[in-house]
Amino acid sequence: MHEGPRLAACRAVLLLVLLWLAAAAHAVEVVDDRGRRIEITRPPQRIVSLMPSLTETVCALGACRRLVGVDDYSNWPPSVNALPHVGGLEDARVESIVALQPDLVLAPTSSRVLPRLQTLGLPVLALEPRMLRDVRRVLQVLGPVLEAGDPDAVWQAINREVQVAARKMPPALRGTRVYVEVGSTPYAASESSFIGELLVRLGAENIVPGGLGPFPKLNPEFVVRADPQVIIVGRGDAPGLGTRPGWQHIDALRRGRVCAIDADQMNVLMRAGPRLGEAAHLLVDCIEGRLGDGGRGR
Known part of the structure; x- marks a missing residue:
């Protein structure tokens, strides 16, 4: 007479136990780039990304549809352009x-809004890839957190494309002295940046030493003394290179070996994420003179 209610109660308890076991089975604990231990109890379904390379990594792992908002500079893959954009590194709009009711916010460690987001109780994972090894590490962190994609397969694809680009580099151009300008002040990519690491793998020589920091602000005279054979620069900054004091004597300008790349290409080059293989090919094309206008910077 009492078997029905008892059976129902047992089933309810069993269901609760199974749900708890399912949650426990997914629960992962990761350490973010601030050294904070973050426990993720279930795969996030509403993600806000505040860094383009993190946005691209989520999508490379097959979780693009879970993004509900991105920073103002995230524009790849094209589908993210339709998402709400919530500001940049310095001016992310917390409200x-x-x-957007995210169950995970991905943000760089340098984001100014991190403390406020945490105060509001939002789950935040701070990750900021700066070197090639960081790109792999971020993939390996996000794969289990998202329970999506194969982080090792994504990394192997990146690494394979870099190797293909390196094999494409003509032996005669190995050792070419290269200057990569990332800002017109000028700021440059040094040997200790991920761009510098790519140049090493391609067999080129970066004129900016790593001891100056990854992206140092340079005295323009430094570039004149270093006399690069190839200059890689944003298209908008290329016309003014020849007007900088002494720059008309730089080998790259005298020989017309200035690679002026457009905004989309600069995005590929400047993001430590899953498109680094494409960035490696871009660098080789610039060094070979097959990309950019090859002008003399004036």
């Missing part, structure tokens, strides 16, 4: 982020 807009909260309104």
Whole structure:
């Protein structure tokens, strides 16, 4: 007479136990780039990304549809352009982020809004890839967190494309002295940046030593003394190179070996993420003179 209610109660308890076991089976604990231990109890379904390379990594792992908002500079893959954009590194709009009701916020460690997001109780994972090894590490962190994609397969694809680009480099151009300008002040990519690491793997020589920091601000005279054979620069900054004091004597300008790349190409080059293989091919094309206008910077 009492078997029905008892059986129902047992089933309810069993269901609760199974749900708990399922949650426990997914629960992962990761350490972010601030050294904080973050426990993720279930795969996030509403993600806000505040860094383009993190946005691209989520998508490379097959979780693009879980993004509900991105920073103002995330524009790849094209589908993210339709998402709400919530500001940049210095001016992320906290109210807009909260309104999206994320169950995970991915942000660089340098983001100014991190403390406020945490105060509001939002789950935040701070990751900021700066070197090639960081790109692999971020993939390996996000793969289990998202329970999506194969991080090792994504990394192997990146690494394979870099190797293909390196084999494409003509032996005669190995050792070419290269200057990569990332800002017109000028700021440059040094040997200790991920761009510098790519140049090493391609067999080129970066004129900016790593001891100056990954992306140091340079005295323009430094570049004149280093006399690069190839200059890689944003298309908008290329016309003014020849007007900088002494730069008309730089080998790259005298020989017309200035690779002026457009905004989309600069995005590929400047993001430590899953498109680094494409960035390696871009660098080789610039060094070979097959990309950019090859002008003399004036």
